[in-house]
Amino acid sequence: MPVKIRLSRHGKKGYAFYHIVVADSRAPRDGKFIEKIGTYNPNTNPATIDLNFDKALEWLQKGAQPTDTCRAILSYKGVLYKKHLLGGVAKGAFDENAANAKFEKWMNEKAAKINAKTQKINADREQVSKARLAEEKEANEKKAKAVEAKRAEAAAKAAEEAAAPAEEEAPAAE
Secondary structure, rough: OOEEEEEEOOOEOEEEEEEEEEEOOOOOOOOOOOOEEEEEEEOOOOOOEOOOOHHHHHHHOOOOOHHHHHHHHHHHHOOOHHHHHHHHHHHHOOOHHHHHHHHHHHHHHHHHHHHHHHHHHHHHHHHHHHHHHHHHHHHHHHHHHHHHHHHHHHHHHHHHHHHHHHHHHHHHHH
């Protein structure tokens, strides 16, 4: 039975949410599966991936073949790198402690990259928000000045109209 690690689509139209599942390759995309090993939400930035690392590694070592997208997800989370390191341990290239040290170093670097990206996204979002607020303040000031000018013009016109009848009545009295 050829086993695949693949995505099973859920969510509503235009807003997909995926389950990462281990399934028989002959089963339908959203149909029967052997085990659910995680979730993938591409709608967030960066994409949210919740993966049972140990189960994914176990299935890869049993021979399950990931699809292209799942291969990218497993690579992103470090499952494929861990499998690679464990293969080196099995061949005797280095011991398990060295493999674990390499993997921890890689995970720390990866976490730093993800954290930097998240901070950059948040900073950009904040900068856009500040720019939008400044534009809105400027537009509100222009509107306030225009309203004030209209009020001043209306007050001057009212003062002229109030003064004009008084002047017209004065010559008539003579």
